[in-house]
Amino acid sequence: MQRARYADRHDAGRVLAGALAGRADGGTLVLGLPRGGVVVAAEVAATLGAELDVLVVRKLGVPGHPELAMGAIAAVGNAVETVWVRRVLDRLEPDEADIDAVRDRETAELRRRTAAYRGARPAPAPAGRHVVLVDDGLATGATMRVAVHAVMASRPARLTVAVPVGPPEVVAELAAVVDALVCPVVPGDFRSVGQAYADFAETTDGEVADALRRGGTVG
Secondary structure (H helix, E strand, O other): OOOOOEOOHHHHHHHHHHHHOOOOOOOOEEEEOOOHHHHHHHHHHHHHOOEEEEOOEEEEEEOOEEEEEEEEEEEEOOEEEEEEOHHHHHHHOOOHHHHHHHHHHHHHHHHHHHHHHHOOOOOOOOOOOEEEEEOOOOOOOHHHHHHHHHHHOOOOOEEEEEOOEOOHHHHHHHHOOOOEEEOOEOOOOOOOHHHHEOOOOOOOHHHHHHHHHHOOOOO
């Protein structure tokens, strides 16, 4: 990977905010994907003066290879939206019962995180607004694709995806289905999101809740 490392997620968020300068207005809604994406999104929202919230999404890892995404799910109201990575499913052909078990487990975690992050507070309505979806990086893009699908169902006026790093092919695929995509680091030899960071420690639920409180959307 070319040398373009971020110190941490806070640093990445400030870089993204600079790249988004001039694209946000008073009605912009910044949605962070937990966990790490919320920390990045908090910096973006603070710099742009935008509203911050969370969109809970879970990766569906291949049975036996949980780091490899075969799909993703997102909480949209009382429903759960699913997007599959067909090239992964077609190549590995996991058993249907194993796929169902992974989805059931991740749906339970999706519900738990929704309760932990949002509680009884209703989600802000994206309809008619400029929505900026933020994560700490793209790998297969499955998580972000399901987030895009979920937000588009709410009819935003404009949808921008903003991520610090991602592989060229995934960046190009996502750019084709949203209004704008901002990704400062697009290495041709991409291997993992963590390679773009000096500090890529796992983000905790407490850090997510704190980032949301500092963003003015909780409490």
